[in-house]
Amino acid sequence: MNIVVIGLNHKTAEVEVREKLAFHGPKLEEGLERFRAIPSVNEAVILSTCNRVEMYAKVKDPAGATEEIKDFISEFHGIRRDYLKDSLYIYNGSAAVRHVFSVASSLDSMVVGEPQILGQVKDAFEFALSKKTTGVILNKLMKKAISVAKRVRTETKIAENAVSISYAAVELARKIFTELSSKSFILLGAGEMAELAARYLMNNGVSDIVVANRTYERGCELAREFSGRAVRFEDFQDELLHSDIVICSTGAPDYVLFRSDMQNIMKRRKNRPVFIIDITVPRNIDPGIAGIDNVYLYTVDDLRGVVNTNVDERQKEAAKAGRIIEDEVETFLKWEKSLETVPTIIALRNRAEEIKNRELERILNKLGNMSEKDREAIEYLASAIVNKLIHPPTVALKEDVEDRDILVATIKRLYGINGDDNG
Amino acid sequence: MPATIFFELALTMYFASAIVAVIELFKGSHITSKIMLYLAIAGFVLHSLNIAIRYSIGGHLPITNMHEAASFFSWCIILLFFYLEYRYRVGLLGSFIMPVVFILMLSSSVFPRAIKELSPVLQSSWFSIHISLAFLGDAAFAMAAGVGLMYLVQEHFVKSKHLGDLFHRLPSLQMLDDINYRLISLGFPLLTLAIITGALWAESAWGSYWRWDPKEVWSLITWFIYALVLHVRLTAGWRGKRAAILSIAGFCAVLFTFFGVNLLLKGLHTFI
Numbered sequence: 001m002n003i004v005v006i007g008l009n010h011k012t013a014e015v016e017v018r019e020k021l022a023f024h025g026p027k028l029e030e031g032l033e034r035f036r037a038i039p040s041v042n043e044a045v046i047l048s049t050c051n052r053v054e055m056y057a058k059v060k061d062p063a064g065a066t067e068e069i070k071d072f073i074s075e076f077h078g079i080r081r082d083y084l085k086d087s088l089y090i091y092n093g094s095a096a097v098r099h100v101f102s103v104a105s106s107l108d109s110m111v112v113g114e115p116q117i118l119g120q121v122k123d124a125f126e127f128a129l130s131k132k133t134t135g136v137i138l139n140k141l142m143k144k145a146i147s148v149a150k151r152v153r154t155e156t157k158i159a160e161n162a163v164s165i166s167y168a169a170v171e172l173a174r175k176i177f178t179e180l181s182s183k184s185f186i187l188l189g190a191g192e193m194a195e196l197a198a199r200y201l202m203n204n205g206v207s208d209i210v211v212a213n214r215t216y217e218r219g220c221e222l223a224r225e226f227s228g229r230a231v232r233f234e235d236f237q238d239e240l241l242h243s244d245i246v247i248c249s250t251g252a253p254d255y256v257l258f259r260s261d262m263q264n265i266m267k268r269r270k271n272r273p274v275f276i277i278d279i280t281v282p283r284n285i286d287p288g289i290a291g292i293d294n295v296y297l298y299t300v301d302d303l304r305g306v307v308n309t310n311v312d313e314r315q316k317e318a319a320k321a322g323r324i325i326e327d328e329v330e331t332f333l334k335w336e337k338s339l340e341t342v343p344t345i346i347a348l349r350n351r352a353e354e355i356k357n358r359e360l361e362r363i364l365n366k367l368g369n370m371s372e373k374d375r376e377a378i379e380y381l382a383s384a385i386v387n388k389l390i391h392p393p394t395v396a397l398k399e400d401v402e403d404r405d406i407l408v409a410t411i412k413r414l415y416g417i418n419g420d421d422n423g
Numbered sequence: 424m425p426a427t428i429f430f431e432l433a434l435t436m437y438f439a440s441a442i443v444a445v446i447e448l449f450k451g452s453h454i455t456s457k458i459m460l461y462l463a464i465a466g467f468v469l470h471s472l473n474i475a476i477r478y479s480i481g482g483h484l485p486i487t488n489m490h491e492a493a494s495f496f497s498w499c500i501i502l503l504f505f506y507l508e509y510r511y512r513v514g515l516l517g518s519f520i521m522p523v524v525f526i527l528m529l530s531s532s533v534f535p536r537a538i539k540e541l542s543p544v545l546q547s548s549w550f551s552i553h554i555s556l557a558f559l560g561d562a563a564f565a566m567a568a569g570v571g572l573m574y575l576v577q578e579h580f581v582k583s584k585h586l587g588d589l590f591h592r593l594p595s596l597q598m599l600d601d602i603n604y605r606l607i608s609l610g611f612p613l614l615t616l617a618i619i620t621g622a623l624w625a626e627s628a629w630g631s632y633w634r635w636d637p638k639e640v641w642s643l644i645t646w647f648i649y650a651l652v653l654h655v656r657l658t659a660g661w662r663g664k665r666a667a668i669l670s671i672a673g674f675c676a677v678l679f680t681f682f683g684v685n686l687l688l689k690g691l692h693t694f695i
Binding site for chain 2: 154157172174175176177178267269270271272273290293294296298302305306309
């Protein structure tokens, strides 16, 4: 019994290579079915995202199966095998288990701790389940990977802090305003950065958007795109009376908003808090306004600083997560081992003996005095029944058949034999 | 006396809860905040028993000496704390409230605990009404000060761009400011009614509404502070940091009215 992982990710392959090997849409279904149909592959799962393509298999003979899978990849995607050589990584046994757990827990992601990967792992597993390409081993592996990822998330702070600038900005906005849907947002300038920021805020629930651009027409264009409203640049200070979030990317050579302006504005807006992000270099907003109560001014460098400390934090948490994964790999291997036949046969025997002895003792006590001969007859009867009953499963276990894992798992379940299976 | 035993037990629970609350502040997790809450609940149940027993023995609301007053004050604060916890799930609120509750209970524990007959002048139906209003109002102000302190801490983080672990666990500034405002809007009418009922009671007991006794004077000062807090918020938009600072200042006045007046100044309200 063995688990093999073959795959490539953002670290080992350029995006062009990843694109060529990806299993998108209908290709996934066909790919998965053909992958499973490889003779040496018993169970199969494919995880295909924009950062990685991974194929998980339960195989009979790892070395041979690896070659066959590589052949399949090159044939399926129409790529020469030597082209793959440098991009693919191959793991089997405990290394494969560790890898799958790390991927699900987002330790192997481009942005360590990013939350999407777990959902993608779940989807990959569910798809494989619906196509019935998995069995006892991969089912257990994938379920375990998902639960390990959840454990990592609750026991470490790996996914806690923002590691992208836009995300850090949204997070800050949430710590200033609680919820963003009722907040209004003004863009000063209509550059690409402004557009990106607007899109991000829209995705996070902000709905009321105003654009103030020096070229009014361009402002209108952008405003239409977000079903917002455009105002003339000269009037933006009036807009600041109602805006809660301000993103400034005007690219002017000098300040467009001075401390005295802002003091005046704050007085008129009755000190309602305002979050200002100045993403221009050089600054377009007087840094002095940061000193005004209820005005929160951040520059891109400030946000970057936030992101960097968060990245450091995550590295520390990743080490903690690594220990959790080691722990879980061990549990998994123990379970896998318990599926081997010999221990199962022994366990089955012991279980039968145990039942037989218990029942014998009970009946002999109940019957009281009896001759040695009767006693032996009863014991013989019990042994005979037990042996006859456990003979067929024992024979089945000894046979070298393809679905032995299923058999072992089934027998253990039917006879109530608990290995190290903890869920 | 069983009341005393329950008091000691409640004090112990609050102490444990306060310790966990402080740990939570520095190294928080879901577990610490749960433990803190359960300990506080256990303490509150024991504490309620203590108050109920004293009530049944004395036959009146047990707020006739400093021990009972500080104890009942803590009880009101905890009651309000549970409500806020249930209603808003304010992260880390307990870390700011439980230590205060413990200190109040501790101060309560040093005063004599005998249950005394209610002096004739207090035997009036005004007694329970006047005192409950005053205590609930004060409890709201205590919470407002705690929430105000949280606001100042969080505001410091956001302004100084130091976004550490505590920043992530503290609630948003707007939420803290909202709760602070609501608490003061709750406390202020309660205090107003307490003063009015007190005046009516004074009229029926002593024949005059207002006698400028220190407690009355300090209650009035407190009333003016909170009136100011609400006034400047509504007219000049003094929200956020300034409101938080004012609500802490207001609570200092509450504490002085509560303890200072009884211990330092002599007046009609010192019944011990």
